[in-house]
Amino acid sequence: MTSEQATAAFAESETEKTAADIDFAIIEQLFFAYRDFTSDPDKQLAQYGFGRAHHRIVHFVNRRPGLTVAELLELLKITKQSLARVLKQLIDGGYIVQVPGPRDRRQRELHPTEKGRKLAMDLAMPQSRRIARALAETSPRDRAVIERFLLDMMNPDSRAQIAAAPKDRVSRTGQE
Amino acid sequence: MTSEQATAAFAESETEKTAADIDFAIIEQLFFAYRDFTSDPDKQLAQYGFGRAHHRIVHFVNRRPGLTVAELLELLKITKQSLARVLKQLIDGGYIVQVPGPRDRRQRELHPTEKGRKLAMDLAMPQSRRIARALAETSPRDRAVIERFLLDMMNPDSRAQIAAAPKDRVSRTGQE
DNA sequence: CCGAATATGTCAGTGATGTTGACATATTTT
DNA sequence: AAAATATGTCAACATCACTGACATATTCGG
Secondary structure, X not given: OOHXXXXXXXXXXXXXXXXXXXXXXXXXXXXXXHHHHHHHHHHHHHHHOOOHHHHHHHHHHHHOOOEEHHXXXXXXXXXXXXXXXXXXXXXXXXXXXXXXXXOOOOOEEEEEOXXXXXXXXXXXXXXXXXXXXXXXXXXXXXXXXXXXXXXHHOOHHHHHHHHHOOOOOXXXXXXX | OOHHHHHHHHHHHHOOOOHHHOOHXXXXXXXXXXXXXXXXXXXXXXXXXXXXXXXXXXXXXXXOOOEEHHHHHHXXXXXXXXXXXXXXXHHXXXXXXXXXXXXXXXXXXXXXXXXXXXXXXXXXXXXXHHHHHHOOOOOHHHHHHHHHHHHHHOOHHHHHHHHHOOOOOOOOOOOX
């Protein structure tokens, strides 16, 4: 190694990260993968006159039936004013019902209706299929590697909220 | 197995996918992982008065210096009217320059300026750090598993566009 | 060479989704 | 009874997408 090379190498490792240090490969893969992953339900939603916001709400209400408005806001990290418009449409459309909290009657528990469960399933299906395709030749161990990676990409509080979601708590019994 | 259980099992495997068949775990992990992954640059962008759209543009111009407007539109899958406003801000702000295509002078090649390269790096850094953290104890083989998963989640044309991007083509020489 | 096709830019209007701030109502807590 | 909490609602605004229409410069094909 010439002294110039040594100096250059030192300067690089010393101060700024340069292009070579940045993980552009995975950055771009995440961008494209997520965009395409969301493109399937987006098409379906357009037919209902709904958007992504509706998808997220109907998904989480289905996954965590009975969650309160405050819990949903915390999960989605949006403001109640943002939630209001979209949630109202889902309630008016008969996809979600509100029931007063059993302990605290100020709360509104959100429950999916049969129609809401159906919608959530419909939207989840192409995404689940896409995942299944991507994992088609993946061993259980490698699936675990992927899941660990995704969990480790999250902020701790997101991780906590995933952990809080029961294994399989999709509403089935629910009130219509 | 009782006959009732057998019947139930049959009915389920026969017709619709039900809750148990949907890969909710990875669906939600992708949602939270991607949201948190984008939250870092979002904060920085706010300080510049920029948004996510600026991020995507400055990123890809940096990664594929000299790409044309049409190529960028194809990559981002947005309309030219959507691109125009945001691109104009980046040009006016001195982050990107346009040069007439060498062969076809109707085309506008997009190149990052030094300032643009700096911005792209700044935005990529927290994302790269997050990835590095998530992969900290991951073997090269397992990294490959994760990359393959992400690639397999994409639509074929997205995959083609990633393949088209040279390994390390971030502009360094570029014109100011 | 001229007309068609192409690459880009721009104006105008609209929609979905997010934000802040302010205030109202019902209920629970202290 | 007063304060805090959970929710709902009104109003204004920003970002980023869309469609449709049209202008300009350049290249291409006959």
